[in-house]
Amino acid sequence: MSTSLMSGARMLLECLAREGVDCMFGYPGGVTLPFYDCLYDHHIRHVLVRHEENAAFAAEGYARATGRVGVCCATSGPGATNLTTGLVDAMMDSIPIVALTGQVSTKLIGSDAFQEADTFGITRPCTKHNYLVKRLEELPQIIHEAFYVASSGRPGPVLVDVPKDVFQAQGHYQHVSSIHLPGYKVFTEGHTGQIRRAAQLIRKSERPLVYAGGGIVAAGAAPELRQFVELTNSPAVNTVMGLGALPSDHPNFISMPGMHGSYAANMAMTNADLLIALGVRFDDRVTGRLAAFAPHAKVIHVDIDPAEIGKNRTPDVPIVGDVKQVLGKLNQLLADKEPADAQLEAARSAWWNQIRSWKEEHPLQPVISDSEIKPQHLMAEIDRLSNGQAIVASDVGQHQMWAAQLIRFSEPRLWLNSGGLGSMGFGLPAALGAQFARPDKLVFAIVGDGGFQMSIPELATIASYGLPVKIIVMNNGYLGMVRQWQELFYNNRLSSVTLDCFPDAEKLAGAYGFKGRTIDKPWELASALEAAVKEPGPYLLNVKVSPLECVYPMVPSGGAINEMVLGPPQPVAESAK
Amino acid sequence: MLQVISLLLENKPGAMMRVTGLLSQRGYNIESLTVARTLDPEVSRMTIVVEVDSTLRQQVIKQMNKLINVLQATDLSDSPSVFRELLLVRIRMPQETRAAVLKEAEIFGGRVVDSSTEGFAIEVTGAPEKLNEFVDVMRSYGEIDVTRSGVVAIGLEPKKLKLQPPVPTKAGAKVEETIH
Numbered sequence: 061m062s063t064s065l066m067s068g069a070r071m072l073l074e075c076l077a078r079e080g081v082d083c084m085f086g087y088p089g090g091v092t093l094p095f096y097d098c099l100y101d102h103h104i105r106h107v108l109v110r111h112e113e114n115a116a117f118a119a120e121g122y123a124r125a126t127g128r129v130g131v132c133c134a135t136s137g138p139g140a141t142n143l144t145t146g147l148v149d150a151m152m153d154s155i156p157i158v159a160l161t162g163q164v165s166t167k168l169i170g171s172d173a174f175q176e177a178d179t180f181g182i183t184r185p186c187t188k189h190n191y192l193v194k195r196l197e198e199l200p201q202i203i204h205e206a207f208y209v210a211s212s213g214r215p216g217p218v219l220v221d222v223p224k225d226v227f228q229a230q231g232h233y234q235h236v237s238s239i240h241l242p243g244y245k246v247f248t249e250g251h252t253g254q255i256r257r258a259a260q261l262i263r264k265s266e267r268p269l270v271y272a273g274g275g276i277v278a279a280g281a282a283p284e285l286r287q288f289v290e291l292t293n294s295p296a297v298n299t300v301m302g303l304g305a306l307p308s309d310h311p312n313f314i315s316m317p318g319m320h321g322s323y324a325a326n327m328a329m330t331n332a333d334l335l336i337a338l339g340v341r342f343d344d345r346v347t348g349r350l351a352a353f354a355p356h357a358k359v360i361h362v363d364i365d366p367a368e369i370g371k372n373r374t375p376d377v378p379i380v381g382d383v384k385q386v387l388g389k390l391n392q393l394l395a396d397k398e399p400a401d402a403q404l405e406a407a408r409s410a411w412w413n414q415i416r417s418w419k420e421e422h423p424l425q426p427v428i429s430d431s432e433i434k435p436q437h438l439m440a441e442i443d444r445l446s447n448g449q450a451i452v453a454s455d456v457g458q459h460q461m462w463a464a465q466l467i468r469f470s471e472p473r474l475w476l477n478s479g480g481l482g483s484m485g486f487g488l489p490a491a492l493g494a495q496f497a498r499p500d501k502l503v504f505a506i507v508g509d510g511g512f513q514m515s516i517p518e519l520a521t522i523a524s525y526g527l528p529v530k531i532i533v534m535n536n537g538y539l540g541m542v543r544q545w546q547e548l549f550y551n552n553r554l555s556s557v558t559l560d561c562f563p564d565a566e567k568l569a570g571a572y573g574f575k576g577r578t579i580d581k582p583w584e585l586a587s588a589l590e591a592a593v594k595e596p597g598p599y600l601l602n603v604k605v606s607p608l609e610c611v612y613p614m615v616p617s618g619g620a621i622n623e624m625v626l627g628p629p630q631p632v633a634e635s636a637k
Numbered sequence: 638m639l640q641v642i643s644l645l646l647e648n649k650p651g652a653m654m655r656v657t658g659l660l661s662q663r664g665y666n667i668e669s670l671t672v673a674r675t676l677d678p679e680v681s682r683m684t685i686v687v688e689v690d691s692t693l694r695q696q697v698i699k700q701m702n703k704l705i706n707v708l709q710a711t712d713l714s715d716s717p718s719v720f721r722e723l724l725l726v727r728i729r730m731p732q733e734t735r736a737a738v739l740k741e742a743e744i745f746g747g748r749v750v751d752s753s754t755e756g757f758a759i760e761v762t763g764a765p766e767k768l769n770e771f772v773d774v775m776r777s778y779g780e781i782d783v784t785r786s787g788v789v790a791i792g793l794e795p796k797k798l799k800l801q802p803p804v805p806t807k808a809g810a811k812v813e814e815t816i817h
Contacts, residue, residue: 079807184654185662189705192650204806209705242800243647243708367699 068196069094069227072160073102075203081131083496084160085109085118089135090175091162094227107496107525110517112139114489116146119157121493123150124476125451125501127280129210130157130493136164137175140182140221145483147186147217152480153301154278156215158206159187165225166194179221188216196229204236213246214365215278247364250381250389258336258360258377259393265334266407267356268294271317271346274301274479275339275363275383277472284387285338286310291394293408294336295415297325299346300460301479302339304469308448314415315424318346319615320461323422323624326615328415329354330622337361339383342372343480352620362386422613422626424465433582435459435534435605439466441589442504442532450502451476451494455487455511458540461611463506485514488531492518495527502530502593509535509559509602516568522598523572530592531600535562535578536607544610548625549617565602576600639668640694641720641790644683644701645708645798648674652706653683659700660687669722669787680708684790709798717793723786724768729756730779738778745771 063074072095076084083105088096099106109115112134119130134143140161150157164173180192189209191202199222206218262268276285282305289296289312297317298305306313317325329335335357340346347353350372361368361375362383369378379386426440439462446452448470454460454477469475476494478486491505507515512533522529539557546554569576574597579588585603592599613624646652653672660667668686675682689697694712701710713720730738735757742749742759745767751758756779761771765788775781 180651181654184651184658190651194650208804208806236806238803238805240801240803241705244705245702245799245801365703367696367703371696 063233065230065232067094067098067227068199068222068229068231069098071196071199071231071233072203072222072227073098073104074233075200076104076131079129079204079207081129083107083122084131084133085115085122085493086133086160087112087115087135087139089139089162091136091164091224092133092139092227094224095133095160095162095222106133107521109489109492109521112142113145113485114492114515114518114521116143116157116159117149117483117486117489118493118496119159120146120150120153120155120486121453121476121490122497123155123157123493124490125473125494125497127278127473128156128497129207130155131160132157133160135162135175136179137177139175140179141177143219144183144186145481147183147219149478149481149483149486150217151186151188153478154215154274155217156210157217158210159183159217159219161219161221162227163192163221163223166223167225169223179219183219186217187219190219190221192221193223193226196226196231197234199226200233200236201239205239205241208239209241209244213244247366247380248382248385250362250379250386252389254377254379255386255389256393258379259390261334261358261360261377262292262336262390262394263398264404266404267331267333267411268292268336269328269332269334269357270294270296270336270338271299271329271340272296272302272305272338273299273340276302276305277339279339279364279382279384280472281339281384281387282306282472284384284391287391288387288394291391293412295328295412297321297328299340299343299479300464300477303464303475304472307470308468309470314419316464318343318621319348320465320611320613321346321615321621322419322424322465323613323626324415324418326613326621326624327418330356330620331414332357335359337375338387339363341368346621347372348615348619348621348623352622426466427609429582429606431582432606433580433585433603435462435536435609436466437582437585438532438534438603438605439463439506441585442506443467444586445589445593446502446504448474450474450504451491451498452504452506453477453487453491453494455505455507455515456482456484457508457511458536458544458609458611459506459508459534461541462534484511487511488515488518488529491529491531492522492527495529496525503528505529505531507531507533508540509533509537509562510539513559513562519568519572519600523574526597528596529598531598532589532592533565533600533602535602535604536609537562537604538607540609541611547608547610548614562602565600569598569600574598574600576602578602578604580604639714640687640689640697641713641718641788642685642687642698642701642710643713643718643790643792644685644710645675646681646683646704647706647708648679648681649706652681655704655706656683656685656701659704660685660697663697665689665697669785671787671789684788686788708800709796711792711796713790713792718790719793720764720788720790721762722765722768722788724761724763724771725750725758725784726761726772726775727751727756727758727782728775728779729781734778738775741771741774741778745774747771
């Protein structure tokens with residue numbers, strides 16, 4: 061079946077509408093003029109950002125907050141190259157976005173035409189897959205394929221480059237009833253035999269530990285994870301990509317492991333006899349020195365991407381599959397209780413006692429001072445106001461780690477951060493995208509004074525759409541994380557990390573037409589945050605915190621994760637037993 | 638250690654770039670690469686010889702299999718297989734050694750494809766090591782120019798090609814037009 065005659069630009073919109081797109085983030089330009097002309101009276105909402113990089117981050121924010129495919133759009137040449145950081149960011153964190161770029165007319169490709177760049181070539185390693193549309197007839201198939209590829213299997217970014225003459229050509233939308241990608245295998249069900257072996261290992265384990273990550277969020281497997289953790293009464297850690305996969309208040313939840321993970325989480329990793337790794341990739345920020353990582357543990361590794369299995373750690377039980385389905389089957393097997401084994405019960409209860417005492421020895425708790433605002437104090441206050449319910453989009457750096465340590469999340473898709481790529485400038489546009497996706501939600505953008513200044517242009521977008529995003533700048537006057545490393549590992553030679561000029565927040569926000577304020581007294585903190593939250597529109601709260609605070613615990617680069625530096629006097633943690 | 642990878646990939650623009658890009662982004666240097674259509678004109682066969690650390694070989698194959706245009710990537714380094722390469726050599730040598738050069742070419746199964754008063758152009762196929770020897774021998778007779786095709790390989794054990802079936806689209810389910 062086909063529709064009436066229409067332009068390529070209109071056909072593209074037809075495809076997007078059929079994919080259920082309600083909102084996209086973009087920036088127009090010369091070659092996308094035909095597309096923007098069609099958008100003029102189309103129901104799909106186009107959000108005009110102020111820089112293409114932020115269009116990609118906003119699309120990510122939208123996707124991360126909902127699980128739906130985020131869409132961004134840019135013109136050829138500089139528009140497309142500006143998208144690339146967001147594409148790689150989405151690639152690293154497995155976030156489904158579709159990027160649409162304009163290209164110079166097919167006849168001009170290769171002629172160094174105005175605003176021509178090899179977008180297809182440039183974005184090849186930045187995307188899960190990419191396309192250059194050569195003829196209008198290919199367009200519907202390619203667009204529907206792009207959405208399928210972005211959202212299926214291990215999600216990721218897909219880019220479609222559309223030349224201007226393809227936008228302008230006239231044709232009929234041909235119905236796309238199926239997608240045939242003979243070389244694209246989407247793994248769903250795990251191997252039954254391996255799942256049974258996993259269940260046996262789990263039953264016999266004396267010191268099990270669940271290590272759950274972004275894969276749980278992507279698969280929508282939080283209910284299955286919770287059931288699994290409760291059935292097996294296993295302690296669980298969530299990675300920085302998996303926060304919220306298990307509610308932070310759940311009694312079995314320990315916290316985040318890794319470089320800035322909690323003492324208890326890292327000690328549990330090091331001492332576990334079985335690691336149940338679910339939708340994680342044994343990232344270096346989690347494992348520390350790989351050779352010393354979880355040295356006593358057998359590993360069950362469930363992931364939808366076969367290339368992740370055995371990449372960094374060879375598992376004892378590899379299971380390639382959708383973690384939601386695999387956990388569902390595991391839960392069925394584990395629901396049949398076996399006769400009680402007194403010895404095993406005793407070992408399990410000793411394991412739990414050990415974990416509780418690790419938690420008590422070195423809890424993650426906010427440092428609070430009478431004279432200055434400690435960054436941890438700021439996060440604790442945001443946590444109090446959020447109560448596990450708000451969306452928190454974070455930028456990258458110290459504030460990101462403190463937020464991850466101290467803010468609770470009751471469900472997935474509340475904590476949005478650039479985990480893999482660590483892109484500064486992510487937080488504010490991601491919050492913007494999330495607020496469009498979830499207008500009902502309280503959205504915080506927690507940013508540093510460094511990353512915020514990379515995102516300042518988007519204050520205009522926030523103001524223009526009246527988005528009630530609460531922008532909280534944790535302002536320590538430094539590029540804090542780099543400063544921390546210079547202090548600890550480069551003899552405190554603070555090279556190019558001082559941010560000695562920061563705009564007056566009240567005037568800055570005022571210039572955009574909304575409220576802003578700067579505070580630096582701890583007794584002002586609670587009421588200032590409350591006022592920001594109560595404000596119906598956007599709010600910029602610049603919080604001056606103690607400038608020289610470092611994030612602890614910290615595993616020095618290349619160290620084993622049980623060798624944490626726990627605080628400023630730097631006592632070395634007792635090594636694992 | 639050199640790894641020989643045999644790939645079946647869709648004959649689509651950019652498909653080859655995805656494969657070579659995957660290697661170059663990991664810093665691997667490609668020793669040789671051949672690509673041509675198979676019996677099915679929509680599918681190409683690529684043979685790549687590349688130096689990959691033995692611990693990473695499996696990972697490279699998995700990453701290649703993840704590429705959407707790759708139908709199958711197989712490591713032939715340790716499995717029963719035949720490797721062949723074509724070599725063309727142009728040799729210029731003194732008149733008195735013409736007979737000797739022809740004799741050597743014959744020993745290597747070579748075929749003269751051009752002959753002039755100055756010398757010959759010779760075509761030889763064989764395993765890559767054999768061709769190295771042939772080059773050494775020819776060099777001892779005169780001035781040479783060499784072009785090699787790179788290795789083509791075929792696995793001797795049958796390997797079933799598993800292709801994914803079409804999947805219905807979400808968009809396809811909506812029959813009504815969304816634009817009025």
